[in-house]
Amino acid sequence: MDASIASFLQNPFLRTLRQASASLDLQCYVVGGCLRDLLMGRGVNDVDIAVGGGPEALSRRFAKECGGTFFWLDQERGHSRVVIKGGAGIDTFDFAPLRGEDICADLALRDFTINSLAVPLQGGVELFDPLKGETDIRAQLVRRCAESVFRDDPLRLVRAFRFAATLGFRIETETLAAITTHAPLIANSAGERIRDELFQVLCMPGTGSVFRTMGDAGLLCVLFGLSPSQVYPAAEAMDRVEAVVQSLSQLGDETAEKGCLRLQEQIQGGMTVLSLTKLAAFLTVTEADLPAAADRLKLGKTAGQLVEKLCRADTLALAERLDTVSAYTLFNACDPAGLELPLLLLARGHITESRCRELARYYLHCHIPRGGNLLLSGAEIMELLSVPPCKMVGDAHELLREAQCTGQVRTGAEASVFLRKKLLTTNEPMG
Numbered sequence: 001m002d003a004s005i006a007s008f009l010q011n012p013f014l015r016t017l018r019q020a021s022a023s024l025d026l027q028c029y030v031v032g033g034c035l036r037d038l039l040m041g042r043g044v045n046d047v048d049i050a051v052g053g054g055p056e057a058l059s060r061r062f063a064k065e066c067g068g069t070f071f072w073l074d075q076e077r078g079h080s081r082v083v084i085k086g087g088a089g090i091d092t093f094d095f096a097p098l099r100g101e102d103i104c105a106d107l108a109l110r111d112f113t114i115n116s117l118a119v120p121l122q123g124g125v126e127l128f129d130p131l132k133g134e135t136d137i138r139a140q141l142v143r144r145c146a147e148s149v150f151r152d153d154p155l156r157l158v159r160a161f162r163f164a165a166t167l168g169f170r171i172e173t174e175t176l177a178a179i180t181t182h183a184p185l186i187a188n189s190a191g192e193r194i195r196d197e198l199f200q201v202l203c204m205p206g207t208g209s210v211f212r213t214m215g216d217a218g219l220l221c222v223l224f225g226l227s228p229s230q231v232y233p234a235a236e237a238m239d240r241v242e243a244v245v246q247s248l249s250q251l252g253d254e255t256a257e258k259g260c261l262r263l264q265e266q267i268q269g270g271m272t273v274l275s276l277t278k279l280a281a282f283l284t285v286t287e288a289d290l291p292a293a294a295d296r297l298k299l300g301k302t303a304g305q306l307v308e309k310l311c312r313a314d315t316l317a318l319a320e321r322l323d324t325v326s327a328y329t330l331f332n333a334c335d336p337a338g339l340e341l342p343l344l345l346l347a348r349g350h351i352t353e354s355r356c357r358e359l360a361r362y363y364l365h366c367h368i369p370r371g372g373n374l375l376l377s378g379a380e381i382m383e384l385l386s387v388p389p390c391k392m393v394g395d396a397h398e399l400l401r402e403a404q405c406t407g408q409v410r411t412g413a414e415a416s417v418f419l420r421k422k423l424l425t426t427n428e429p430m431g
């Protein structure tokens with residue numbers, strides 16, 4: 001038994017689980033990715049447990065004894081989760097019934113050999129590895145468990161690339177050929193599941209080369225209606241985004257620091273600004289049907305809007321001379337995109353490095369995004385204009401934002417004078 005797995009099994013939570021399963025007389029196994037990660041010397045924070053017999057009683061009892069929270073993931077299939085707050089790194093335990101009649105049958109039904117591992121919690125500490133997953137982990141290979149894996153669950157077509165990208169592995173030749181054969185089946189997988197896997201790829205460096213292989217296998221044709229010849233230049237755009245971000249992170253100044261923070265911001269679960277920027281670079285070059293792609297990946301409102309605005313930047317005519325007005329106009333048209341916007345434009349070859357810096361400087365020091373704090377609040381604007389809440393207040397807000405961003409007003413008093421002049425005086429003759 002590998003030393004890291006042996007020491008993991010001494011974890012107090014696993015000891016509690018061992019006792020609980022013994023007293024309920026249930027066969028119980030630690031399975032899947034956490035054993036793979038332990039064998040690779042990686043940290044573990046979620047543990048999958050397969051239980052012979054109904055796992056509900058065990059899952060509920062384990063939650064009670066560890067002070068964790070029990071909830072159903074899929075009640076019909078008997079899948080539940082226990083989350084333990086302050087679980088010293090390991091905080092999520094997923095319980096499911098055995099997939100087959102015993103653990104070997106269960107392992108044979110899993111996706112890839114590297115995940116097809118189990119350790120029983122009682123009766124010895126041997127590692128069940130009937131498909132030689134440990135050998136594939138050492139060889140860094142993603143290999144399907146059986147001929148039927150992709151028909152059983154087409155999401156695995158994308159999962160293969162996710163594991164290759166996040167673990168730094170290669171997809172074994174026959175598995176890759178099977179992915180190519182079964183690529184059309186990905187049309188049957190739920191968008192949310194595809195999104196969660198794809199964004200793990202988008203969050204890793206080297207996304208471009210993974211997308212090229214996915215394109216060659218025909219997956220991007222089914223997902224986004226793209227031909228392989230459209231995929232290559234688009235994947236190169238992703239490479240260039242990564243290269244620009246890499247050189248930014250080496251600068252070590254304020255722009256670099258803030259830019260890197262912004263790129264790591266999570267817009268929605270698992271979707272960072274950087275991953276969405278890479279996706280935008282890809283989709284722009286392919287000229288894919290944007291709303292269809294956003295819908296296929298179930299991007300959600302906020303993430304979908306950011307991708308759409310970043311793609312839109314590609315089509316905007318950029319001013320010859322850069323001044324605060326043209327910088328404001330650009331960021332305003334692409335709101336809510338922030339520092340990622342000039343980085344994307346640089347990666348796409350639309351602006352030079354010095355223009356990129358100027359835009360970043362403007363954004364950091366002058367720009368106020370929509371919804372940001374202004375010199376006058378909504379209440380102060382209503383009082384100034386003597387109006388109740390109405391469209392005019394919104395218009396005044398936008399005028400003031402532009403005036404502040406472009407340096408026309410710098411104090412509350414200047415803001416009041418500006419709005420009065422703009423909205424309360426008229427040059428038109430009274431009729």
Ligand SMILES: Nc1ccn([C@@H]2O[C@H](COP(=O)(O)OP(=O)(O)OP(=O)(O)O)[C@@H](O)[C@H]2O)c(=O)n1
Nearest residue numbers: 032033034048109110111112115116153155156
């Ligand atoms: N479509 C799927 C999804 C999951 N699994 C199995 O269920 C386990 C847990 O799935 P998941 O949590 O998605 O993956 P992990 O391998 O745990 O990897 P990670 O923790 O990195 O997500 C996998 O190891 C694999 O054995 C599978 O066979 N087919």
